[in-house]
Amino acid sequence: MDYASTTPPSRRVLSAMEPFFSKNYANPSAIYSEGTLARSFVENSRRSVARMLGSRADEVVFTGSGTESINLAIIGLFGKVKGNINKPHLIVSSIEHPAVLESARVVRDSGGEVTMLKVNSDGVVSPSDVKAALKQSTFLVSIMQANNEIGSIQPIKEIGRIIREFRSSKTTDSNFPYFHTDSGQSVNYCPVNVNQLGVSLLSLDASKIYGPKGVGILYIKRGMEVEPIIVGGGQEGGIRSGTENVAGIVGMAEALVETSNLRVKESKRLTALRDYCISEILKNFPKAKLNGPVKNRLPNNVNICFTGIDAEFAVIKLNKAGIMCSSGSSCRNLNENSMSYVVSALGRANCAKSSLRFSFGRSTGKSDIDFLVVALKKII
Numbered sequence: 001m002d003y004a005s006t007t008p009p010s011r012r013v014l015s016a017m018e019p020f021f022s023k024n025y026a027n028p029s030a031i032y033s034e035g036t037l038a039r040s041f042v043e044n045s046r047r048s049v050a051r052m053l054g055s056r057a058d059e060v061v062f063t064g065s066g067t068e069s070i071n072l073a074i075i076g077l078f079g080k081v082k083g084n085i086n087k088p089h090l091i092v093s094s095i096e097h098p099a100v101l102e103s104a105r106v107v108r109d110s111g112g113e114v115t116m117l118k119v120n121s122d123g124v125v126s127p128s129d130v131k132a133a134l135k136q137s138t139f140l141v142s143i144m145q146a147n148n149e150i151g152s153i154q155p156i157k158e159i160g161r162i163i164r165e166f167r168s169s170k171t172t173d174s175n176f177p178y179f180h181t182d183s184g185q186s187v188n189y190c191p192v193n194v195n196q197l198g199v200s201l202l203s204l205d206a207s208k209i210y211g212p213k214g215v216g217i218l219y220i221k222r223g224m225e226v227e228p229i230i231v232g233g234g235q236e237g238g239i240r241s242g243t244e245n246v247a248g249i250v251g252m253a254e255a256l257v258e259t260s261n262l263r264v265k266e267s268k269r270l271t272a273l274r275d276y277c278i279s280e281i282l283k284n285f286p287k288a289k290l291n292g293p294v295k296n297r298l299p300n301n302v303n304i305c306f307t308g309i310d311a312e313f314a315v316i317k318l319n320k321a322g323i324m325c326s327s328g329s330s331c332r333n334l335n336e337n338s339m340s341y342v343v344s345a346l347g348r349a350n351c352a353k354s355s356l357r358f359s360f361g362r363s364t365g366k367s368d369i370d371f372l373v374v375a376l377k378k379i380i
Contacts, residue, residue, distance in 0.1 A: 001372065002324040003300060003361030004148055004185060009251065010210040010362075016254040017212065020247035028244050029235065038246050045253035052256045053202065053219055054193035061218045061236050062249050066184045066205025067099040069218035072229055072240065073180045073201040074103035074142060078112060079227030081139045081176070089113045089137040089177075093125045093144070094345045095152075097182055100142050113137070121346050122293040123152035127159050134166045138177040145197075146186035149328060149342040149357055150292030151301025153190065156181055160198025178224065184208050188259055189267045189299050194219055204256070206248065210362070211255030215248035262362075270299035270360050277302050277358065277369045284373055285380060291343050291355055300360040305343070305351035306380055314356060314379055321375040326357045 009017075020041070026034035028042050043057070050057040063069045074090065081088050090107050092100055094116050108114045115133045119125055125143055134141075141163055146153045163179045170176075180201035183192045187209055194202055201224070206215040220226060220239070232241030274297070281304055282288055291303040306314070311327035318325055328340040339352040358372065 001358040001360060001364065001368065002326050003364070004208075004357065004359035005326055006207045006213070007210045007361055009212055010255065010258060012258055013211050013251045013255045017247040017251040020250060024246070028246055029233065042244050042246055042249055045249045048253040049217060049256055052192070052260050054195050055219055056222060058237070059219055059222050061220055061239050062244060062252075063216040063218055063236075063240055064214055064242070064245070066182070066203055066208070066216045068230075068240075069203035069205070069216040070097065070099040070142075070180075070182055071103050072218050072226060073203060073220075074100065074140065075106050076226030076229055076239075077140055077178065077180075077201070077224070078107050078110070079229075080225050082111065085137050085139055085176070087111065087113050087137055088139045089115065089135055091115045091117065091130065091133050091138060091141040091143075091177075093117045093119060093154075095119055095123055095147050095149070095342045096142065096144055097148060097184070100144070100182060104142075119152075119345055122296070123147055123150045123291075123342065123346055124293065124296070125154050125159070127155055127162055130159050131162045131166070134163070134177065136170065136172065140176075140178050140180055140201075142180040142182070144182040144185070145190060145192070146183075146298050147292070147342060148185045149340060150303045150346070151185075151298035152292050153186065153296050153298065156197050156199070164198060175223070178221075185298060187256070189263060189270075191263075194221070200224060204252075206252035206255055209252075209255045209259045212248045212251040215245055215252045217252065266362065267299045270364070273360055273364060273366065273369065274299055274302055276366065277360075277372070278304075280369060280373050281376065284377060289348075289351065291346060291348065291351065300364075302358040302360075303343070303355055304358075305348065305355045307350060307354055309354045309380060311340075311354055311356055317379045318356075318375055321379070323372055323375055326359070327353075327355065328357070 026038045028038040047057045104114045178200040182203045184205040200221040202219040204217040207213040289305040344352040
């Protein structure tokens with residue numbers, strides 16, 4: 001029950017990757033036949049990803065993780081604009097993934113300006129707040145498509161429209177501000193067509209979609225320039241150096257196709273499972289509270305506040321009972337305390353150390369929910 005943390009590679013993905021570990025292992029930058037064959041698989045995968053995103057193939061950059069994709073989008077773009085904009089301005093929300101928040105800190109520490117938008121009690125960003133925060137020096141707005149802890153789905157299309165209208169009304173002739181979204185958690189259940197969303201940059205992580213770890217994607221709209229944050233051999237169009245992970249890239253492309261094919265079916269199944277889980281927990285624990293929205297929520301996400309418990313201790317006890325779950329994001333700095341800044345942002349500071357996240361996946365069934373409730377009764 002921690003699929004938001006990571007997912008197991010599917011059989012289809014493993015099968016697609018297998019030949020590239022020991023058979024087709026050549027460097028795709030090599031000019032001999034084995035290398036050009038490896039290159040052909042990388043480029044076929046790029047075209048496949050582009051079809052899934054509704055983009056052009058040359059707008060897809062393969063990276064080493066979702067975190068790297070986010071870093072490249074924010075820090076890389078900042079590196080390009082800081083000489084052209086006086087005190088470049090970045091807008092993010094208070095519940096973004098740590099990769100976004102840490103990138104924002106780099107921007108601020110490097111001379112930029114950062115506005116962090118608050119969210120409402122459901123964990124949703126107000127488009128009007130985005131509009132009010134925009135200024136002539138804004139170079140980027142970064143709002144995640146859906147939150148990894150509480151599952152709140154953001155009004156990305158509306159925010160994108162507001163940014164486009166602001167851009168067209170600017171007195172200066174520039175393409176700023178751009179719009180970035182982290183779709184790492186949402187891609188399993190929400191459409192990620194970049195044209196429909198109205199984004200200029202979009203980040204994905206293979207490990208969240210039943211693909212391999214160590215591979216990510218950054219969509220960069222044609223005409224944009226970002227400063228590389230990893231330099232060397234100039235791979236990926238000079239944007240991301242390093243010998244391409246052919247097996248991982250092939251696996252990610254396969255995972256994205258499979259995810260897209262299963263999106264509607266799995267969303268319907270898991271929505272019913274999610275609602276059953278919430279109902280059972282609140283019925284058996286009258287003092288428990290749901291964190292995040294009731295409806296506009298990822299189908300696989302349940303985040304519950306059990307006031308007064310030590311969430312990390314509960315995670316350990318549940319693990320002994322055979323259940324994997326989380327007390328917050330798995331991607332937080334290991335030096336940080338266990339308090340959930342996302343739950344705190346909802347105005348529930350008293351729940352920040354007492355909330356558990358249960359996130360479901362393709363193998364989760366109703367019997368797992370029943371098993372969870374029995375275990376919670378013993379532990380809570």
